Amino acid sequence: MSNLxxxxxxxxxxxxxxxxxxxxxxxxxxxxxPDLLDALWQQTRSTYINNPLPPVLKEKFFLYISYSCDIPYDLRSHCILLNRYGVAEHEIITLLQTPLPTGEQIDQHLQQLHTISQALDSWPNDDPKLELIFFSCIIHLFLQHTHASSRCHKELRRLLGKHYTFLVALFNYIHTCHRWIGSSPELYQEKDEQIMDCFDAAFGTSTRLHTVINEQFEHASQQHQQSDPGPLASKHGKAEPAQVSPEAERHMNDFLGLTAHELKTPITTIKGTIQILLRTIARERQKTSISLEEYMRTMEVVQHLLTRADNQVRRLTHLINDIVYISRIQDKKLDSSLERIDINSVVKEVVQQQRQISPRRTIQAPDSAMSVFVLMDRNHIEQVIMNYLSNALKYSSEEQPVEVSLDMEGARVRIAVHDRGPGITKEDQQHIWERFYRVQHTEVLSGSGVGFGLGLYISRSIIEKHNGEIGVESTPGEGTTFWFSLAQAE
Incomplete structure (x- = not known):
């Protein structure tokens, strides 16, 4: 480059x-x-910086779309900007881990938008529910392009008025940025020191957000090495129309991606624990003599590490069970081996297992010695109770107890799990039993797993197979109770 x-x-x-x-x-x-640089900066100012859409909304669109594409563009920059607008790290992680809206969700959203008769005066940032509907429809329009896209375009244009023009301008700019990065994909792999310093200043070092973003960069790098997708190709993949519907392949890709992520965590923990055990044993073997105190201390360390590994094996088993169950349900091979079993003892056993997996949590359960016999498949019912407990622990804070109850209702027995988490809206309650459905913008408060969106679908299938009943009771802000009931055995 010349001096000029x-x-x-x-x-x-x-x-x-x-x-x-x-x-x-x-x-x-x-x-x-210089001319291109100046032109891009002017475009940035006019269609992005000076765009009158709410600043937080612009950054959320930019970040979510970039994260959902095979070339993640500039994730750290938009995380920094969101942080400056007061968006916390856990909110950013929740946004990134929110799955793309399903076709069923979009259809429901469009039905609700159709009931609004007049155009809005401004962006609905004072109505979180409506804003989420708009957000989902816009993401669908930009990333997914299905039969509902034209209806999304029509409803959004009708209701947003001039704000729709600003939205188009923003998306054109996002498209431009992705195209430029697509022409130089090595840029997103380089760690700019200024950006890294700002990112660390905003979120600290080695946080969960670092991990989430680094995993996506790694994914993008692998995709780039394997093929040369367009810069706006979704990481969720595109289907071969002649073989499978886009909706089905998107679900499968989401499921495979989540499976890999969820299985990786316990495997990594188990591997690390084994390595520590091996080093501990090797170090102890080198000693020519050892006191009883040293021996006992070593045994305590070994016991702690083995317990940790055992808990992760339990978690891994639970995840694999979900995969096995969904396969059997899809193949209509969910056969039940019914036996007359004391369900009270089953509840106590599952609660005890979960207490071992989550020793810091308080799980309150009935201590009655009364036997309540039910014709059931023990493994299947254990899976339902474990699914309920896992959800309750995941979506409630560590200091809040989870309550398990067993009650008699005439000739039936009712098992319920109650948490004091954020609750579930009436709208989401209608869909939580669906396969792959996950309540959007709900933060995982305990643990790291985001889940497959299969646990409740599997639970419903199992209880229906037992001719039982299943349900949920919840009020936003007041917690949730999941329950099922089965007939007592004669």
Whole structure:
């Protein structure tokens, strides 16, 4: 680059750095041409910075779309900007881990939008439920392109009015940025020191958000090495129309991605625990003598590590069971081996197992010695209770207890699990039993798993196979109770 070019470029870079606090990678893609750099900066100012859509909304769109594409563009930059607007790390992680809306969800959203007769005066940021509907429909329109896309376009344009124009302008800009990064994919792999410093200042070092973003960068790098997808190709994949519907393949890709992520965590923990055990044993074997106190201390360490590994094996078994159950349900091979079993003892056993897996949690359960016999498949009913308990623990804070109850209702026995989490809306309650359905924008408060969206679907299938009843009672902000009932054995 000539000295004249540098004089022309540097003032633009100074403006960009002054506004953001760093240079977003997209500008590095055009740094060799001063005219292109200036044009891109002017476009950034007019269609992105000065765009009158709510600032937080713009960053959420930018971040979610970038995370959902095979080329993740500039995830850290938008996390930094969201943080400046007061969005916390856990909210950002929840946003990133929110699955793409399903076709059924979009159809429901469009039905609700159709009931609004007049165009809105402004973006509905004072109505979280309506804003979420808009967000889902816009994401669908931008990323998924199904039969519902034209209806999304029609309803959004009707209700947003001039704001729809601003939305189109923003998406055109996002598209431009992704195209530039797509032309220089090595840019997103480079760690700019200024961006990293700002990111660490906002979120600290080695946090969950670091892990989530690094995993996506790794995924993008692998995709880039294997093929050369377009920059807006969703990480959820595109289907072969002649073989399988886009909806079915998206569900399968989501499921496979979640499976890999969920299985990786316990396997990594087990592997690390075994390595520590091996090093501990090797170190002890080198000693020529050992006191009783040292021996007991070593045994305590070994016991702790083995317990940790055992708990992760239990978790892994639970995840694998989900996969096995969904396969059997799909193949209509969910056969039950019914026996006359004391369900009270089953409840106590599952609760005890869960207490071992989550020793810091308080699980309150009935201590009655009364036997209540039911004709059931023990393994299947254990799976239902475990699913209920896992959800209750996952979506409630550590200091809040989870309550398990067993009550008689005439000739039936009712098992219920109650948590004091955020609760579930009436709308979501209608769909939580569906396969792959997960309540959107609900934070995981305990543990790290986001789940497959299969546990409740499996539970419903099992209880129906037992000719039982199943249900949920919940009020947002007041917790949730999941229950099922079975007939007592004569």
């Amino acid at each position: 070019d540098k004089k022309l470029v540097n003032p633009v870079f100074d403006e960009i750095r002054h506004y953001f606090g760093f240079i977003p990678p997209v500008f590095m893609a055009v740094q060799a041409d």
